[in-house]
Amino acid sequence: MTAAAVTSPDAAARTLVSRKVDDAHDLLAHLPAEGALSWVRRGEGLVGWGEAARLEVTGPGALADAAAWWSAYTGELTVEDHVGVPGSGPVLFASIAFDPVAGTSVFVVPEVVVGRRDGVTWVTSAGSRRLPSPRPVPDGGAGRLRYADGELDPVRWCAAVAAAVERITAGDLAKVVLARDLIVAADEPLDPRRLLRRLADRFPDCWTFAVDGLLGATPELLLRRTGRELSARVLAGTAPRGAGAEDERLAAALLGSAKDRAEHALAVDSLVGALAPYCSSLSAPEEPELLTLANVRHLATDVTGTQRRTGPRSRAGLLELIGAVHPTAAVGGTPTAAAVALIGELEGMDRGRYAGPVGWVDARGDGEFGLALRCAEISPADPCTARLFAGCGIVAGSDPAAELAETQVKFAAFQAALEG
Numbered sequence: 001m002t003a004a005a006v007t008s009p010d011a012a013a014r015t016l017v018s019r020k021v022d023d024a025h026d027l028l029a030h031l032p033a034e035g036a037l038s039w040v041r042r043g044e045g046l047v048g049w050g051e052a053a054r055l056e057v058t059g060p061g062a063l064a065d066a067a068a069w070w071s072a073y074t075g076e077l078t079v080e081d082h083v084g085v086p087g088s089g090p091v092l093f094a095s096i097a098f099d100p101v102a103g104t105s106v107f108v109v110p111e112v113v114v115g116r117r118d119g120v121t122w123v124t125s126a127g128s129r130r131l132p133s134p135r136p137v138p139d140g141g142a143g144r145l146r147y148a149d150g151e152l153d154p155v156r157w158c159a160a161v162a163a164a165v166e167r168i169t170a171g172d173l174a175k176v177v178l179a180r181d182l183i184v185a186a187d188e189p190l191d192p193r194r195l196l197r198r199l200a201d202r203f204p205d206c207w208t209f210a211v212d213g214l215l216g217a218t219p220e221l222l223l224r225r226t227g228r229e230l231s232a233r234v235l236a237g238t239a240p241r242g243a244g245a246e247d248e249r250l251a252a253a254l255l256g257s258a259k260d261r262a263e264h265a266l267a268v269d270s271l272v273g274a275l276a277p278y279c280s281s282l283s284a285p286e287e288p289e290l291l292t293l294a295n296v297r298h299l300a301t302d303v304t305g306t307q308r309r310t311g312p313r314s315r316a317g318l319l320e321l322i323g324a325v326h327p328t329a330a331v332g333g334t335p336t337a338a339a340v341a342l343i344g345e346l347e348g349m350d351r352g353r354y355a356g357p358v359g360w361v362d363a364r365g366d367g368e369f370g371l372a373l374r375c376a377e378i379s380p381a382d383p384c385t386a387r388l389f390a391g392c393g394i395v396a397g398s399d400p401a402a403e404l405a406e407t408q409v410k411f412a413a414f415q416a417a418l419e420g
């Protein structure tokens with residue numbers, strides 16, 4: 001295990017205050033260009049900036065170490081929480097590697113958090129603060145954009161999909177999610193605020209997130225914990241949008257597709273199976289619904305549960321629960337170990353934090369984590385370049401060309417934000 005924690009010298013000794021302020025209808029407008037942290041949906045959620053503390057962790061036990069670190073950190077703080085809702089008081093933003101054993105997960109405690117829930121806005125910071133003024137984002141885009149293939153060009157990626165279908169047909173596994181990356185280079189540095197604004201405007205049903213240069217708008221909620229109540233939105237099974245009557249036809253075909261329903265059921269089963277030992281009750285509707293986004297439609301199932309009140313698992317915090325459910329078959333496959341091994345063999349890229357859990361947790365253990373999808377990582381070395389990611393579930397009968405087209409419509413979510 002390697003862990004590197006950076007904490008500002010006075011952080012542990014200080015008093016953190018959460019106080020209600022005038023309503024901020026537009027949380028994203030308060031973000032500075034540097035170090036933007038976000039988890040926002042329909043004008044509610046959390047934004048943050050500055051780093052009171054930061055932890056980077058890799059290896060077995062990465063999430064347990066992060067949970068212990070967060071508990072020790074919050075234990076040292078004096079907190080005056082005048083708001084008392086999930087997300088008030090100390091908050092940790094997190095972006096966890098797809099493979100937390102091999103990849104680096106990043107945890108950031110912001111200096112300042114602005115939160116909004118049920119129309120109530122608050123600020124959390126050391127000492128009392130007003131709502132900072134909105135900061136205008138300078139006009140003008142990133143200039144010309146040049147795209148380049150990532151690790152696998154489309155032909156080689158289709159060959160990887162065909163190889164996966166063969167392995168599935170041979171009975172090695174039932175489902176694997178294969179992803180690819182796309183590199184974009186701009187003339188000017190990419191401004192995360194402009195990208196977040198466009199993502200939030202175009203995808204109001206998604207969670208617009210930013211942690212340590214990884215930005216996106218995800219439609220998939222891996223797990224929310226509010227007290228003992230747990231909820232998730234599982235997605236798998238995708239169709240493109242069409243014009244006019246074609247759009248309705250595509251929607252009906254998705255809902256009626258045996259292939260997509262089977263692929264979806266594997267994703268729901270993987271979450272429910274992993275969560276069940278922690279729950280006294282857990283339920284998922286029999287039938288998936290359609291989630292309609294600007295670029296795609298998904299089969300969606302909202303799962304709800306209650307965490308046990310007794311036994312060792314009753315004490316599991318949100319980070320432990322995240323470690324137990326990730327990777328679900330929405331981003332890994334079925335069975336998990338075989339799918340993750342096949343991803344390593346065929347995908348040819350390091351997913352980094354793409355398809356990993358991203359979100360926040362507070363000192364009570366309440367929080368929300370999505371899957372980092374429909375996203376891009378701005379290069380830490382060169383803010384003019386970014387790496388976009390998109391993947392799809394491969395099952396028996398998957399057609400490589402159709403899967404390639406699916407990655408293209410998924411990339412289009414972030415490309416539209418880039419191209420404005």
Ligand SMILES: C=C(O[C@@H]1C=C(C(=O)O)C=C[C@H]1O)C(=O)O
Pocket residue numbers: 177179220235236237238298330331355373374389390391392393394410
């Ligand atoms: C892997 C991604 O999306 C996942 C795969 C889906 C599918 O294959 O139908 C649908 C939603 C997500 O669970 C992605 O967007 O990169």
